[in-house]
Amino acid sequence: MRVEASVRAPRDPHGMLQLIQRFPQMCEEAWGLPAEPAGRIAPPQAIVALGMGGSGIGGDLLRAVLFDETVGPVIPVKEYRAPAFVGPQTLVIACSYSGDTEETLAAYDEATNRGAPCVAITSGGALLHRAQERRHPAVVVPPGLPPRAALPYLFLPMLAVLARAGVVRSFDADLREAVDVLRRIVADHSSDRSDSPARRLGEALSEHIPVIYSGVPFLEPAAERWKDQFNENGKTAAVWNTFPELNHNETVGWGMDAAVAAVLHVIILRDAVEPERLARRVTITRELAFARAGGIDEVRAIGRGKLARLLSTILIGDFVSWWVAVQRGVDPYPVAVIDELKRRLAQR
C-alpha cells in the first residue's frame, strides 16, 4: 500500500516523502544534465569539491566512488577557503544548490584567483552568475527543493562531467544498475504497513540517539548522510563513524555508563560483499562493545557497482529518517533553525 496524500498530509504537509520517492528519477535526470559552456577538461593532479551540507556530501561520495580509479585524489573542502595547493593543475567543482552559500562562494573566488579550472553545480544564485561571467562550465539543476532532497542533482553531475571529459571511465552501466536498485527500494520502503522495515527502524530510533557505523570505509559517506538526515528530517541528534578506524578508539568508549549506552541505538551499514577481515571486526565488535547499546540493527547495501551500493544505502536511510520525523511528530521538511541562523548572519 502506498502512502496516500490524505494519509500523509497532516504529518508531512510539504511532501518530503514524495521527494524521497523521486530519488531514482532524479538520478536519471541528473545524469543527462549538460555542463555549459562545454569545454575541454585536462586530467587534473587533484579534484577539489567545494560545498557545504547537502551540497557538500557529493564530494565525499565522489571520493568513495573514485577510490579505485586512476585519477588524482578527490578532496572535499567544507569551509570558506581553498587550500594553498589549489592552482592550475587542480580541477575545482563548486557546488551550492541555492548558489548563495557564502563559504562555497568565498572558496570558489579564491580558487578562481589562483587560476584553477572550475566547474559549477547550482540551481542559480551568485554561483551561477559568477560562473557565467568567468566562462566556467556550469551544470544548472532544477530549483525549488531542499538541498538534501536534491542529492542526485548535486552529486551525479560531478561524475558525469568527469566521465564525458574522459577524465574517468564511463559510469553509464553503473548508473543504470543503480536506478534499477533504487526503484526497487522505493517500491519496498514506501509502504505504510506496520511491518515496513523502514517504519520499524524509524520507530525504534525515535527515542534514541542513532549511532551509524559504516562496516567498510567505502560506505563512510552513507553513514554521514544518515546522520545528516536524522538531523534535518528527524530534528534529532545522531552520530556516525567508520570501521576499521572506530576499532582504534571509539570501541573503548562503549565502556560508558549503562544509562548512557541505553540512549544509543547502533545501526551498522554493511556492504553487499565485504572483505573477510572487516566482516570479522564487525562481528567481534558487536559482541564486545555494542551489546550494551539500547538497540542494534544492520542495513545492507544492494547491488554490484559502487553507485548502486552507495545510493541504495543512502535511500534506505532517507526513508528511515522520514519515519523518525513522523514518529517524533515533527515536519520533516523545514529547517527553521538554519533559516534563522542565515537571517541573523545577514544582519550587520
Next chain:
Amino acid sequence: MRVEASVRAPRDPHGMLQLIQRFPQMCEEAWGLPAEPAGRIAPPQAIVALGMGGSGIGGDLLRAVLFDETVGPVIPVKEYRAPAFVGPQTLVIACSYSGDTEETLAAYDEATNRGAPCVAITSGGALLHRAQERRHPAVVVPPGLPPRAALPYLFLPMLAVLARAGVVRSFDADLREAVDVLRRIVADHSSDRSDSPARRLGEALSEHIPVIYSGVPFLEPAAERWKDQFNENGKTAAVWNTFPELNHNETVGWGMDAAVAAVLHVIILRDAVEPERLARRVTITRELAFARAGGIDEVRAIGRGKLARLLSTILIGDFVSWWVAVQRGVDPYPVAVIDELKRRLAQR
C-alpha cells in the same frame, strides 16, 4: 600543587598523568629524531599519511598545518588499502606506533608495489622490518608507550622530515613557540586543586556525552583527538564536529527531545584569533541551538603559530580526559577491549 605519586597511585596506577605531562618534552625529542637511511625526497604531487587511531591522527594534524603551504594535498588514509592514485608521484608516510597495525601494513605494501616513495614512522615491529628491507627512510621512535600518549612522536617527525627535505618551509620557530606554550599548559593544568580548569571540566563531563565542536576548520583534528581521548582514557562516549559544516545539518539536530539534550555537554574549541564570520556563527549557534544542552563550555587555543594553537588545544583535552577517567573511577591507561579484539582477530 603538583599531583604527588602517593595521591595518584590508586586512581592512575600506570601513570598516564606523567605521560601527559611529558608531552612538551616529547615534542622536543620528536623534532630531532632522524629518518634513516637519509635520502632525497622529491616534491610530491600529494602526501598520503597511512595510519589508524593514535597513529593516524598525525595525518589529520599534518593536513591542518600544511593547509596554507604550497605543497601538494595531504590525504590521511585510515584503512587496509591505498587509493588508486598512489604511485611514484605520491609521498607515502606509513605510521604505526607498534609497527604491527594490520591495516597500515597492508596499505603500505600496496603503496610500495605501486612504486610510491615511502617513509615509515614506528617504534619497531613489522613496519620497521619491511622499511629496512625496502631501504625506505624510517623514523624510529621510543617504544613502550600507549600510542595515543606518543602523539608528538607520531606526528611531528612527518613535518620535520618534510622540512629537512625542503618540501615545506622550516617550522623550527613554530616548534619552539609550541613547546613554550605546552610547558605553560602543563604547569597550569597539572594541579589537583578543585578549581583547576581541567578538573572542573572533567568533573562536569563525567556524567554526560561530551560533544566537541571546533569553532574553525583548522581545529577539526583537535576536536577529533578530544573525542578519541574521552573514548580511550575516559572509557566513555563522545562526539565531535566542526564549524561551519555543522551549521548545515547538525544544528537542526538540536531539536532533539529535551531529555536527550540534557545528556549532552558541548565544548567549543575556539581559535586564538578567528575570522569574524566564523566567530559570529559560533555566537548565534550557541543561542539558537546549544542552549538546550546539559552544559556548555569553551576552550581557547593558545599561541600564534599553527603548531602552538593545535597542540595546546590537544594537550588541554588530554588533561580533561584524564580527569574524566578519575571522576568515573576508571584506569585511564589500559584499553582492554582493543586488546581483546586483537586477540580474537588473531585467532584463525
